Amino acid sequence: MKIAPASRRALALLRPPAEATRPLFWQAPRRWQRWSPYVVAGVFVLVLLPVTITVLANDYRLDGGWAGALGVAQTVPLLLAVTRPLPAWLIVFGADVLGALVLLHGETAGRSWPWTPTVIIGYLVLMVCLGLRETTRTLVVLWLVTGAASVALGAFAPRGSSSTYVLLFVLSGVVLAFAGAVRTRAEAERRVAEQETISEAERAQRTLLEERARIARELHDVVAHHMSVITVQADSAPYRLAGLDEAARGEFESIASSARESLGEMRRLLAVLRSDGSGGGGGERAPQPGVDRLQQLVEATVRAGLPVGLSLSGELPALPPAVDLSAYRIVQEALANVVRHAPGATTRVSVTADGRHLTVVVVNGPAADRTSPLEGSGTGHGLVGMRERVRLTGGSLDTGPLPDGGFRVAARLPLDPTSAPELPL
Structure with missing residues (x-):
């Protein structure tokens, strides 16, 4: 049918x-x-x-x-x-x-x-x-x-x-108008809450992508140094090593050519990552910082009004470039968070190495009573960069508030580069 x-x-x-x-x-x-x-x-x-x-x-x-x-x-x-x-x-x-x-x-x-x-x-x-x-x-x-x-x-x-026909007509109109206004307001608040949730997720994703791009730029500077060394050594090997046959010479030429090609690709990628949209290619050209510059970072933070103490475990071993840079950036971001959210709080920075791992700990107390935070509530986006850098090196990160109102950031980074997993940026 x-x-x-x-x-x-x-x-x-x-x-x-x-x-x-x-x-x-x-x-x-x-x-x-x-x-x-x-x-x-x-x-x-x-x-x-x-x-x-x-x-x-x-x-x-x-x-x-x-x-x-x-x-x-x-x-x-x-x-x-x-x-x-x-x-x-x-x-x-x-x-x-x-x-x-x-x-x-x-x-x-x-x-x-x-x-x-x-x-x-x-x-x-x-x-x-x-x-x-x-x-x-x-x-x-x-x-x-x-x-x-x-x-x-x-x-x-x-x-x-x-x-009573007029009475019902008037009263029903008033009740409908009031209930409809309540429903409209509730729907508007729900849409605003949904939009805020979407906006917060978009901000978190944008922060994540920006931090990954920054890591990629810094990683280029680290890797480019090693690739340059490979190129120079491969080009000079036939002149430094006597008695090389043609096959060996050709192998060194192939290594040098591949290294130069990789450097060219990395420079083109760097030009895209460092572009600010205005067509200029100006970016940060200074050498990437490491643990050896933590003292300067702490002194600059102290001059800004934040009491900070730094503790280094004697002579640190030679650190892999990625670990060296990640440790500096983690301390830098942690101190910036203290300045924003707990101005005037006493802060301690500790960097130790046990032969297999580099441990970075930043602990701050509660904000001073006479000051107020520059930001009333944190979004947690500052921790995104720390997590990404720890993932890059294959380490672990532990963050959280303390019972006295302070905050703790602890990162454990492996010193053996081969133990870090291959994570795509």
């Missing part, structure tokens, strides 16, 4: 999306908050159902069957409004209109018509559920339908009754 396209579209409209069937407050962090809409709706149903039946039977003199049927149809769907407010509105609104028509045959003198007090209360509760879930366009349509039905019924108002 084939279904016509129009029928398929109608069925699609009747089948709500998954988002529309989720209960109110389903994203609340606590369980009692997620269950609160059901509790509130259940309380209103338990209170309004007997009161509605009693009012219809005693005050409006309706038959017990009509009073019970209208009472159930006007109140019980409030439970459905927690998950599907639109279908609940269709049921309640239809029952309210039907109840107004049935009341024409009851006792209405001196009583509210077409909407009884219990109908108004239940309808306003339903408006809250609609306002917290539906779009502004849907809310306006529902409000206009409510007003049109009120005006149409008002034309048949029985004598002696107290008209």
